Amino acid sequence: MFWNNKVCWITGASSGIGKALAESIYLRGGRVILSARSAGMLNSLTAxxxxKDRTxxxxxxxxxHEELTQAAQKAQARWGRIDVLINNAGVSQRSLAAETDFEVMKTIMDVNFLGSAGLTRAVLPYMIARNSGIIAPVSSVAGKFSTPLRTSYSASKMALQGFYDGLRAELHSQGIHVNFIIPGFVKTNISINALKANGEKHAEMDPNQAAGISSEKAARIILKGLEKNKREIYMGIAPKVKLALFLSKAFPGVLAKMLRSANVK
Incomplete structure (x- = not known):
């Protein structure tokens, strides 16, 4: 099987898509490195x-960011390799740009973009030495087009697109694949944990998120996409999001007008 004995490092593994991926890869025989801020939640997940020798x-x-290099060294030391890095950790936003504290903007970029890119940079030497590896950053449809209340969040995800598209080209001849994961509406706590203008948690479930696909279904789609080495892996794409994705490429001016009056929560 594809995942049997593969060493897979998953960030943001304590809940949502990250948790579902960790469970799925473990059940498929993989060796999993689980990262999140809460050790207690990770221990509960694996209880x-x-x-336990595979965790x-x-x-x-x-x-x-100063912790990333040392963390990569510890991850590498556990089994002598890192086959798959899934950069899933992230934070969303629910605030108008003009009202958002600069420190909140910085936090979003530090976590979503620099955290992902920095950890990838720390892991790359180990993958390059083996001419093998999979890097799978988790982005969002917000990385394809931006909406009100998501300005910094979208900016961080668009930055990921630029970084990883370039990285994919750089690594093409070195046996390392970059597979971009692009969720739409998945039922997770991302909207509840989203940051408001002052940095407090939004503490509300987005109705679109509540109606989204389960984390478990998202994980199945992601693993299938990684097995097939898909360049971009989409899931939870509602009809209105499909339309927006199409318009963003074909008729960006039309989408821009639609977004002015969009009922975004």
Whole structure:
């Protein structure tokens, strides 16, 4: 099987898509490195897993960039390789740009873009040495087009697109694949944990998120896409999002006009 004995490092593994991916890869025989800020939540996740020899709990705040190199060294040391890096950790936003504190903007970029890119940079030497590896950043449809209340969030995800598209080209001849994961509406706590203008949690479930696909279904789609080496892996794309994605490429002016009056929450 594709995942059997593969060493897979997943950030943001304590909940949502990251948790579902960790469970799925473990059940498929993979060796999983689980990172999130809360060691307690990671321990709870793995409490019922029988084969503890296939797990490593590695608490990490992806926004603390000075920790990334040491974390990569610990991950590499556990089994002598990192086959798959899934950069899933991230934070969303629910605030108008003019009202958002600069520190909140910085936090979003530090976590979503620099945290992902920085951890990838720390892992790359190990993958390059083996001429093998998969790097799978989790982005969002917000990385394809921006909407009100998501300005900094969209900017961070668009930055990921630029970084990883270029990285894919750089690594083409080195046996390392870059597979972009692009969720639409997946039922997770991302809207509840989104940051308001002052940095407080939004603490509300987005109705679109509530109606989205489950994290487990998203994980199945992601794993299938990685197995097939898809350049971009989409899931939870509602009809209105499909339309917006089409318009963003074919008729960006039309989409811009639509977004002016869009009922975004």
């Amino acid at each position: 019922d897993w029988e084969d 490593l709990i590695l608490p990490l705040d992806i926004g603390c």
